[in-house]
Amino acid sequence: MEEDEDLETLGEQLYHRIYPKHAEIAGKLTGMLLELPPAVLSQMLQDEALLTGALTKALTALHLQPHQLTSKVTCKDEDEDSLGEQLFELVDVYNTGNSQKITGMLLEQDKDVVLNLFSDPTLLEEQVMVALKTLNEQNVEDISDSSDVDEVTDRLGEKLFSLVEELDPVHANDITGMLLEMDRDVLLQMVSDQTNAMLMTAVQKAQEALSSLK
Known part of the structure; x- marks a missing residue:
């Protein structure tokens, strides 16, 4: 219950920071940022540059419509590259420091599964966190060994x-x-x-x- 209250407080603070520059979509942007871990959100409220960077990525992601992506995806290598670039923009919003590696891991899945990530923020967050955990565990194992x-x-x-x-x-x-x-x-x-x-x-x-x- 306390976590929900903290998240609600963070959401209100983020909304008030976002509203002056993006009044019409402040609610949507706030909702997207609230998909990030609370610790990251708290850092954003203290660091204007971090918040601005996250908003820029969220705005980019907001304009990537699933039907547009589907129409672009064919068997051509250039379209695969385009899909990877667009997925990178979404993954980079999470500010994990491993956006490139995580994007590569997600792109190893079936194309239809990858396309679902663009229309399902919850699924995207789950897969990003799983990939990040895997990377961190690998790093720790390599170091510990x-x-x-x-x-x-x-x-x-x-x-x-x-x-x-x-x-x-x-x-x-x-x-x-x-x-x-x-x-x-x-x-x-x-x-x-x-x-x-x-x-x-x-x-x-x-x-x-x-x-x-x-």
């Missing part, structure tokens, strides 16, 4: 940097360095968390620490 401590640290650093860069590209190097001082098991859990909630909390604390040093 290594017996070389230095190699583990390097891989964790690379993975963390790619995730942190999505949230704070300006301070990504400094923040990644700070996070790598944490316990390795905590870091493995952090990079495997598909909601990015743990990472966002850690990044915010690191940002506060950096600000206090100025």
Whole structure:
């Protein structure tokens, strides 16, 4: 019940931010963004650039009508490329940091299944989250399987940097360095968390620490 109330509050805040520039479709855009994890929505309300980017992608997705896509899809390679580009735009709205890989995973399905993703936002979100979980589990397994401590640290650093860069590209190097001082098991859990909630909390604390040093 509390989660529903939190989501309703986030929806109201997003709507008030969106309405001034997109009055006629503010409700539709808000509904699309509410498909994202609450942690991401909270970050958007604090980061104007992140919100603007998500709105741009949502507006693009909004104009991709299923019947238009169906008419374009034939056996030609160029049409396959077009479908992939359009699916990428929808996947990228979720700001996972793995849009390219997830799009590739989704495109491996039957064409009819892929087309259904354009007309069913709930199905799209489910498949994006499943693909993201699979990718994160693979990354964690690859890192954990290594017996070389230095190699583990390097891989964790690379993975963390790619995730942190999505949230704070300006301070990504400094923040990644700070996070790598944490316990390795905590870091493995952090990079495997598909909601990015743990990472966002850690990044915010690191940002506060950096600000206090100025």
